[in-house]
Amino acid sequence: MNKKDLDISLLDLTLMVSNAIDLISPVLNNHHKQVAYIAYNIGKELELSNKNRNELVIASLLHDIGCLNLGDRISALEFESENAYRHAVTGYFLLKDFEDLENVGRVIKYHHLHWKRGKGKYYEKEEVPIESHIVHLADRISVAIDQEKEIIGQVNKINTIIEKNSDTMFHPELVKIFQRIKSKESFWLDVVSPSIDDRLRKMWAECNLQLDLEKLLQITKVFARITDFRSRFTSIHSSGVAAVAKALAKELQWSEADCKKIEIAGYLHDLGKLAIPNEILMKPDRLTDEEYNIIKSHAYYSYHLLDEIDGLQDINTYASYHHERLDGNGYPFHIIGDALEEGARIMAVADVFTAITEDRPYRKGMSCEKTLDVLADMEKSFALDGRIVELIRLNFEEMNHIRSLAQQRASIEYESFAQEVATAGEKYHE
Structure with missing residues (x-):
């Protein structure tokens, strides 16, 4: 690293x-x-x-x-x-x-x-x-x-x-x-x-x-709001992923600077979802094949947006490869095995863990047992790195607490933001 x-x-x-x-x-x-x-x-x-x-x-x-x-x-x-x-x-x-x-x-x-x-x-x-x-x-x-x-x-x-x-x-x-x-x-x-x-x-x-690393972290928290604050449905996801990814990196003895990098990547990992229509992002029902194909493009857009910036190569790799699988059947680049860096493997686990444990408008987050079953199945099918899944298994309560706390803070920020916008009115008054 x-x-x-x-x-x-x-x-x-x-x-x-x-x-x-x-x-x-x-x-x-x-x-x-x-x-x-x-x-x-x-x-x-x-x-x-x-x-x-x-x-x-x-x-x-x-x-x-x-x-x-x-x-x-x-x-x-x-x-x-x-x-x-x-x-x-x-x-x-x-x-x-x-x-x-x-x-x-x-x-x-x-x-x-x-x-x-x-x-x-x-x-x-x-x-x-x-x-x-x-x-x-x-x-x-x-x-x-x-x-x-x-x-x-x-x-x-x-x-x-x-x-x-x-x-x-x-x-x-x-x-x-x-x-x-x-x-x-x-x-x-x-x-x-x-x-x-x-x-x-x-x-x-x-x-x-x-921008140094600390300034970059602060500004990416702000820019993540552009993606997340499009709706209450998505308003807290990136905060949860960033917090869990950072916690997993710490468990793997990453340096403080590298832990900040993967936290930044967590805030930016869904940047490409700005290309996805809200009605697809917020659809509570099963996606059609066409809708799923549109969703799959978001990691591609994230990659090419971040690729334009000198110095973000590591962060881009962590952020944009979070839907790649060890067996090469992920998307959008089909990276396989050892070519998939540890940071991207961490982000993949953090993203899945956050997505299935967080509450959504149409369902409650999964229990510990169910979450670990899902992660184990994905490990067996070579979707996720077993070593990182094991860290979740050994530290489930701590990881879930870290996710929950980060998302509670993000929820408070979103509700404050939504209230400010709602009371601001539609136009400048005389």
Whole structure:
């Protein structure tokens, strides 16, 4: 196992989350990246500090993080969205508990607030960050682009739409900055470039903020909410898997750093489920063959999302191979025997153990006896590693307590989040 501490780019991690959000619906792929590029250029013209510009990029890449289902995603892509506040404030509630993203969360919270001839400078006596109005303008510029048509010929039409809403929807000073920028063909060609990731990385080079292992653990806990908080049905699963995987790694004498890595992998292992429709994820009945095939794709998506980030190779292996089997009949890669690393074997056991012992809306978690029977059967059929199953057998009460405690905490977090979103309302009030 790699003992080296991690040093992960916050931009790369955020780009990965942006790509994951696109899996919910590919209606406007790269929308968040376009918004980030546009917003950064407006912020640069406004002479924002490097720190504020970098937070602006992150906020732009995550601005639709509150669109937890396809309906919200489509609505957010309408030029004047009726429920804009709901998804904006949902994004804020998802991020606000992570100190390093607190300012980003505030920017997202107000990114659909109209300027209203200066009234939008404040909301409920709180000063609205200018970055929120920049993201709002950049977001609507991106939405106004017809992605199927040549871009340069659309500039005048887009400018007319934006100018018409200056001082009402949009901050007039920001509109003037946009009108200066829009004359450059290179600006528009960058916006729609298939290499927009490279453009963003060049901009980010001014900061290049990196995450150590502890920061990565904290932020992946937050990002796991995007997957888990789509419904009460899935709201606590990743927390249970992460806790059990870490406990099993400790039993196997893994180092503290490596235990953190597998805990991070536990939080990220179902990231690819953002590509799976909610009606399949939450279906209480037996899945059809077609539905099961769709479910099986989630580990594939997790792998390729995480594979884009330098330094996450070990974590990706642990996270994305959790449905592989020792006999090679798992999915989606059919890795066999010794080629399946110990971390992936731990994650597979942790995932099964958590899934069958946790309560679901349609059934109670299994008893100790039944759980051990299921794990023993999977061991005999060469689905799971017998050495790791034995650790569950010898430490069942402790492992179940660790799972239960982690999921109780996650449940409290989810209920608090759900209550905050429910009471937030659908739109900004006058």
